[in-house]
Amino acid sequence: MSTSHITVPAGGQKIIPGQPIPDNPIIPFIEGDGIGVDITPVMIKVIDAAVEKAYGGKRKIHWMEVYAGEKSTQIYGPDEWLSKETFDALKEYSVSIKGPMTTPVGGGIRSLNVALRQELDLYQCVRPIQYFKGVPSPLKNPELTNMVIFRENTEDIYAGIEWQEGSEQVKKVIAFLQNEMGVKKIRFPETSGIGIKPVSVEGTQRLVRAALKYVIDNDRKSLTIVHKGNIMKFTEGLFRDVAYELAQKEFGAQPIDGGPWCKFKNPNTGREIVVKDAIADAFLQQILLRPAEYDVIATTNLNGDYISDALAAQVGGIGIAPGANISDQYACFEATHGTAPKYAGLDKVNPGSLILSAEMMLRFMKWTEAADLVIKGMEAAIGDKVVTYDFARLMEGAQEVSCSAFGDAMIARM
């Protein structure tokens, strides 16, 4: 690869999809905006320590910084938020990890996070929601919340297809809708912005297929399709119908009591897997009241965004909510939270989300021993009540430590 700003670390090897992970993989990372400067170095230190402890030098990650967001504009120039060189590196090295990136509200640039998912076609956003003993939670029984969200990551209103109020384009779109499509329901056509929500058969099928494979491989008990198909019939409703159809056609699910819920047997364990659905608003109250009834979730992009933060709150907040963006070729791991700008550079926030995202990356690489050490360090630090501000403010007798000191506390307990 010809690089102008990226330094390829010496002694590392590329991860090639479909081939065994080398012992010295090069992993590109994006530091991220805002608190990225705090959490990313801590994540690297903790992961390096876990890998060293697990493999005694036989394995080592060669980190390669690539640039996106504000740092990219400093390096490549004022309008270069996500350079081609960065995209090329993320593709060429196939497994990467990123800090959060800022998206302005209203005007300004479109989300770089979304752009990256779309460009790499990272269609699965996988966000496990897991409770760590001792973490403060607003629930009486937070351990009952144990779910994995499969959020469609490339379609929906989230794709960013919209036209600004007052623009020539929006006038054209509204005229087209009114004159050619017979739309009469735009309440204030002179002052509307318009957004389009694509949801496709293929997009839904590949996401639901991945979610059902996960259910089988991990011996989980159910898949819930979360949608708002009563209102958005041809997008959210399509998502639900395609999901059920796929469960029946590809996994042999049979309707329960005439459907639409259906079930099939896990081919590996013989255990029954139920495929059901829930309308998104009702789902959001049920996950609080009856969390144990939900397991693996497949949902559209915007629903998945809301559900991710809501579920994270049930098990301690977005300070420990990890995630992965996955395609058939690439994987880019990232925390659920954003740039939390008011804490940027203060060495204060919880690095747990990004560390647990890296832990998912280690498992993805089948470096299980190192991943287990990360969990061990996290559980032990929380168990000793050595925590960052977000947990400390809700715990009695906690020792509040900085972002970097929490990383050190984890390492000391691996």
Ligand SMILES: NC(=O)C1=CN([C@@H]2O[C@H](COP(=O)(O)OP(=O)(O)OC[C@H]3O[C@@H](n4cnc5c(N)ncnc54)[C@H](OP(=O)(O)O)[C@@H]3O)[C@@H](O)[C@H]2O)C=CC1
């Ligand atoms: N994938 C990505 O890169 C994402 C990017 N963003 C972007 O981030 C920017 C800021 O978004 P915002 O809505 O403020 O959401 P954030 O997730 O950045 O922050 C919201 C609040 O969540 C808590 N929080 C977030 N991260 C941590 C952490 N590591 N440890 C402890 N607490 C944490 C803080 O709560 P408290 O104030 O209670 O301490 C914080 O004020 C926006 O530009 C948004 O678009 C948002 C989400 C994802």
Ligand SMILES: O=C(O)CCC(=O)C(=O)O
């Ligand atoms: O891209 C952004 O700024 C927000 C993304 C987000 O909230 C998410 O993916 O969970």
Ligand SMILES: [Mg+2]
């Ligand atoms: Mg979000």
